[in-house]
Amino acid sequence: MAEKDQLTSKDQIYGRHAVINALKQIPANKINQLLVQKDLKGDYFTDLIRIANEKKILIKFVPKIKLDKLTDQHSHQGVVLDSAPFGYAKLADLKEANFLLILDNIMDPHNFGSLIRTADAAGVEGIIIPQRRSVQVNNFVWKASTGALSFMPIVRVVNLSSAIKKLKSLGFWFFGADMNGTNWLDWQVNGKICLIVGNEGKGISSGIRKQVDEFIEIPMVGHVSSLNASVAGGALLMLASSKRQLK
Numbered sequence: 001m002a003e004k005d006q007l008t009s010k011d012q013i014y015g016r017h018a019v020i021n022a023l024k025q026i027p028a029n030k031i032n033q034l035l036v037q038k039d040l041k042g043d044y045f046t047d048l049i050r051i052a053n054e055k056k057i058l059i060k061f062v063p064k065i066k067l068d069k070l071t072d073q074h075s076h077q078g079v080v081l082d083s084a085p086f087g088y089a090k091l092a093d094l095k096e097a098n099f100l101l102i103l104d105n106i107m108d109p110h111n112f113g114s115l116i117r118t119a120d121a122a123g124v125e126g127i128i129i130p131q132r133r134s135v136q137v138n139n140f141v142w143k144a145s146t147g148a149l150s151f152m153p154i155v156r157v158v159n160l161s162s163a164i165k166k167l168k169s170l171g172f173w174f175f176g177a178d179m180n181g182t183n184w185l186d187w188q189v190n191g192k193i194c195l196i197v198g199n200e201g202k203g204i205s206s207g208i209r210k211q212v213d214e215f216i217e218i219p220m221v222g223h224v225s226s227l228n229a230s231v232a233g234g235a236l237l238m239l240a241s242s243k244r245q246l247k
Contacts, residue, residue, distance in 0.1 A: 013083060013142045014067075014076035020048055021147030022081055028055040030084040037064050037078035048079065071139070086137040089126065089153035091163055095170055097125035099244070100194040101237065102174075104160060104204050105133045111200060111230040113144020118234035120148035122241035128155045128163055164211045167194060174213050176204050177232050181215030189240045197233035 013022045023034070034052045036045065038061045052059050067076045094100060101124050106112050112135050119127060135141065136156070142149055157163045164174060172192045196212060198204035204212065218232055227235070 012070065012139050013081040014071050014074065014079060014139060015143040015146070016044055016077045016079060017146040018142045018149070019079045019081045019147075020044070020051070021150040022083065022142065023048065023051050023055070023057075025150035026083055028057055030087070031055070031057050032082040032084070033058040033060055035060050035062050035067060035070070035080040035082065037067055037076075038062065040078045045078070074140075074143075086149075086154075088137075088156045091128070091155050091157060091166060093153055094126040094128075094155060094167075098192045099124050099240070100126050100128065100167070100172065101233070102128045102160065102164070102194055102196045102208075103134065103233075104196055104208050105130065105199040105202070106197065106229060107133075107135050108200055108229075109135045109138060109140035110144045111228070113141045113146075113149070114230040115197065115233050115237075116141070116145040116152050116154075117148040118230075118237050120145075120152050122237040123244070124152070124237060126153040126155060128157060128160070130160050131156050131158055161207055161211060164194075164208070168211075174211060176209065176212040176215045177229075177236055178203065178215035178217060179226060181217040184216050184218050184236060184239055187214075187216050187236075187240070187243070189243045193240065195233070195236055195240065197229055197236075200229045 013019055034057055036048070036059060049059065067078065067080055070080055101115065101119050103112065103115065116127065137149065137154060170192065172194050174194050174196060175187070176196045177198065196204055196208060216236060218227065218235060
């Protein structure tokens, strides 16, 4: 397998949790090489090397300064995985799902990664994002998801509105996270549901708002009037998950 030193943000995954989960989930023919910092020891690295050897993946031991350069000084924790571009799922892959998440123009990769992590914990079966005006899967998203991205189907669509119409025909109900709506404690989460979380500053876009069946509000009892998109979305996802488990 040919070696290469120059990686881009589109084909590198770094950070211990992200790398080992990606290594377990990504097919070997989609991985170019594993870069490991020299002289690092411990159970994590033993397991990592074992998995890579079992999958016959090229392993290179390199100095820390090289990993620092490749990751633009981000916290790589001694490991970088050089893989093929992320493989997005198709909308048709989610037709049997019952619990979905739509991210409407989320721009911050850390919010995206955090929502992927919480969605996985909540039992969400797929996430849908638009191709334009939205952060895409990259190394920052991989790391922020702490490996959860390896288990979560991400569907990228040209038109969110059209995707919602198709899912509605399959029986999905759409709920939007909003500052004004039904109290989250009164949220009915039976059947096939999809939560929509909007842009960090503008919220859910006007065209998508028209397709929301019900807006859900998290009451604020402290001094702040709103929550970060990933915090609000995460709270709603976990509440929905808890309610669905009680049914």
